[in-house]
Amino acid sequence: MFETKSGVFLIAGLFFFAIAFLGNALVPMMMYRDLPELTAEQLVNPHVMEHFRDLSERYPESFEEHFVLGPTEENCAEALRLGRSVYVGEACWHCHSQFVRPVGNETVRWGPVAETWEYQNELQRPVLFGTRRVGPDLSREAARRSNDWHAAHFYRPVDTSPGSVMPEYPWLFDGAVYRPNKRGLALITYMQFLGTQLPTYPYYERWESDLDGLHPGVGIPKERWEQMQRAYRGAEEASTSASIEEDDNTDSPATEGDEKKEDAS
Amino acid sequence: MTQATAQPLPTQSRPLVCETLVTLYFVMALVFFTVALTAGFVMALQLVYHNPLQGIELFSPGRWRMVHTNAIAYGFLSNAFLGVLHWSIPRLTMKPVLSVALSWFIFVAWQGIVLATAIGILYGQAQAVEWGETPVWIDPVAQLGLLLVCFNFGAPIVAMRGPMYVSLWYFGAAFVWTFLNYAMGNFLPQYFIPGTGAGAIMGLFIHDLVGLWVTPIGWGMMYYFVPILLKRPIWSHGLSLVGFWGLAFFYPLTGVHHFLYTPIPMFLQYGAVISTIAVEFVVTTVVINFFGTIWGVARKNLRENIPIRWFYTGMVLYFVTCFQCAFQTTLTFQKIIHFSDWVVGHAHLVMLGVFGFWVIGVMVYLFPRLLGTEWWSRSLLEWQFWLMVSGKILMFITLTIGGLVEGFAWYNLTPWIETVTMAVPFWAFRAFTGVLIYVGNLLFLINIVMTWLKREPKQPSLQAA
Numbered sequence: 001m002f003e004t005k006s007g008v009f010l011i012a013g014l015f016f017f018a019i020a021f022l023g024n025a026l027v028p029m030m031m032y033r034d035l036p037e038l039t040a041e042q043l044v045n046p047h048v049m050e051h052f053r054d055l056s057e058r059y060p061e062s063f064e065e066h067f068v069l070g071p072t073e074e075n076c077a078e079a080l081r082l083g084r085s086v087y088v089g090e091a092c093w094h095c096h097s098q099f100v101r102p103v104g105n106e107t108v109r110w111g112p113v114a115e116t117w118e119y120q121n122e123l124q125r126p127v128l129f130g131t132r133r134v135g136p137d138l139s140r141e142a143a144r145r146s147n148d149w150h151a152a153h154f155y156r157p158v159d160t161s162p163g164s165v166m167p168e169y170p171w172l173f174d175g176a177v178y179r180p181n182k183r184g185l186a187l188i189t190y191m192q193f194l195g196t197q198l199p200t201y202p203y204y205e206r207w208e209s210d211l212d213g214l215h216p217g218v219g220i221p222k223e224r225w226e227q228m229q230r231a232y233r234g235a236e237e238a239s240t241s242a243s244i245e246e247d248d249n250t251d252s253p254a255t256e257g258d259e260k261k262e263d264a265s
Numbered sequence: 266m267t268q269a270t271a272q273p274l275p276t277q278s279r280p281l282v283c284e285t286l287v288t289l290y291f292v293m294a295l296v297f298f299t300v301a302l303t304a305g306f307v308m309a310l311q312l313v314y315h316n317p318l319q320g321i322e323l324f325s326p327g328r329w330r331m332v333h334t335n336a337i338a339y340g341f342l343s344n345a346f347l348g349v350l351h352w353s354i355p356r357l358t359m360k361p362v363l364s365v366a367l368s369w370f371i372f373v374a375w376q377g378i379v380l381a382t383a384i385g386i387l388y389g390q391a392q393a394v395e396w397g398e399t400p401v402w403i404d405p406v407a408q409l410g411l412l413l414v415c416f417n418f419g420a421p422i423v424a425m426r427g428p429m430y431v432s433l434w435y436f437g438a439a440f441v442w443t444f445l446n447y448a449m450g451n452f453l454p455q456y457f458i459p460g461t462g463a464g465a466i467m468g469l470f471i472h473d474l475v476g477l478w479v480t481p482i483g484w485g486m487m488y489y490f491v492p493i494l495l496k497r498p499i500w501s502h503g504l505s506l507v508g509f510w511g512l513a514f515f516y517p518l519t520g521v522h523h524f525l526y527t528p529i530p531m532f533l534q535y536g537a538v539i540s541t542i543a544v545e546f547v548v549t550t551v552v553i554n555f556f557g558t559i560w561g562v563a564r565k566n567l568r569e570n571i572p573i574r575w576f577y578t579g580m581v582l583y584f585v586t587c588f589q590c591a592f593q594t595t596l597t598f599q600k601i602i603h604f605s606d607w608v609v610g611h612a613h614l615v616m617l618g619v620f621g622f623w624v625i626g627v628m629v630y631l632f633p634r635l636l637g638t639e640w641w642s643r644s645l646l647e648w649q650f651w652l653m654v655s656g657k658i659l660m661f662i663t664l665t666i667g668g669l670v671e672g673f674a675w676y677n678l679t680p681w682i683e684t685v686t687m688a689v690p691f692w693a694f695r696a697f698t699g700v701l702i703y704v705g706n707l708l709f710l711i712n713i714v715m716t717w718l719k720r721e722p723k724q725p726s727l728q729a730a
Contacts, residue, residue, distance in 0.1 A: 008429070017477075028462040
């Protein structure tokens, strides 16, 4: 058996592969078969619609040109599909993950740990977990930043995030930062969708105001946690660069979200 | 080995091996290797704020990053492997491949598929499967191509008589695995399974591409060339058996370790971690077997025989990556190093530092035989070796340390942008190590062109090998 053709082709080749496939692929498939897979239309929710409408007001010319019927739910679903395909085609998923782990203080930085039901939808086909983080995780990105922040960021990332190594994406615009084209609008919509599925949306990077109310991860000694809080606040006060833009957009959905977050916690 | 069995060469109207095809596969491998290195360098420059092609859609670093990995996997390594298979399978089975016409068709089709993949990716049509970004419309064609590869090389293996040599176990199983794996990874997550379940399958695909295509072909290659170059048999047949069957059993089970701490069920993650650690024990037996083979004649061969030096450098680095892997796959290490440059360093060390080096070693050995002349310059071969090896090892070190810095900075809740700027010095050094590798490759290309130019009208093919 060990040195024969049938051994090599049938046992090593077919049988061992089949065992692995049964155990590692078929088992999770059967486990989740009862979770419904949502379409893009079903994923459109009031939160993402709020951002979609905001886009139509901020960029009326571009928006009317590319989404003739205005900020309807059908257009929003279309934007989500297109936005996802831009996200894939530009390899965003190679530098940004889409899952929050239960370790490494990630829940403090980004929000609740990822769960299976979040991924049972058309936009996760194939799934966009990602394996590398040059930039931050994006699975709870919605409403952290405003639509025009995203536009400026895609156009020239260092303008909004000094020190960023993200490439520029001028081809998502018709020549100027205030004229995102269809792909640009769609990608922004997709960004503002990520995380809106969660009941406790949204989650902010400026989480320090909520530090006391949050669970500080598992296993950190209390003194170390307080030390980190102090260190982070000191760094925030000293730095002028980090996410000031949120303060400028007092009329953006962010403010509303703040209240929601307090309610939720 | 095969010539020792002293079978008479079968009387045929055509030669056992189509050497032109082997040469062409190697040339195309080096073309795509150069493309891949260029693509990687564009991305490296982007990470240190010096991308000269900023803002041009078709030169977007994100898209070129995908061209980089795909060109390495399908353009460089796979092309070189197909050349090696054309060289070795007929010699191991004493039978030619199924059909010369089919071989030429596969050659052209393979280049077409790799080229179409690159162009599709550059035009933003990538599929969201890591290491399988081939646009969805190419996937069925590639699947068909793999089937033809299976038939073309499977035919002599099935038809041969007598015991199969170790290389043929690896090659034969790899054909079956790769056909199945390609279908699994490219079609199931796209058309049949959403979400987390697909994540598990994509983990399997990523790892099976390395573990069930690149690794078995690579080791089959070593089992073929090392005894020939050292003129002594493999040290232990028992260890060869343990190595092959251990790999065949444990390697397919490891895939989920690419997505630890995702919503994939925890018991599958534990299973993947345990299988991965088991693989490292298996790998150790294989490496021991090869060091047993060179034991006693190592110093002389490593100094004088450049292909052997490439092979054994690759094996040492293989042991390093696998030793590293046994630790980094544990949940404890994953907490810090997952998502970081540590993993990037690991992947680079495996794909270039091991299999890339082996392929280059085979080319160094075979080009003089294919072209019927000695190398134009031995000192260029030496320069190439030391540049590429030092570049690779330094890249591995800088990315590993950089990964630890990133990982701990994330854990410490350092503001995100600071964790990026913290990594820039490591990336700058990485770009420098990339230059070393790039120059090494250029020296190799120059050497090949000069050797080609100085060759005399071809002798009747050198059958002794």
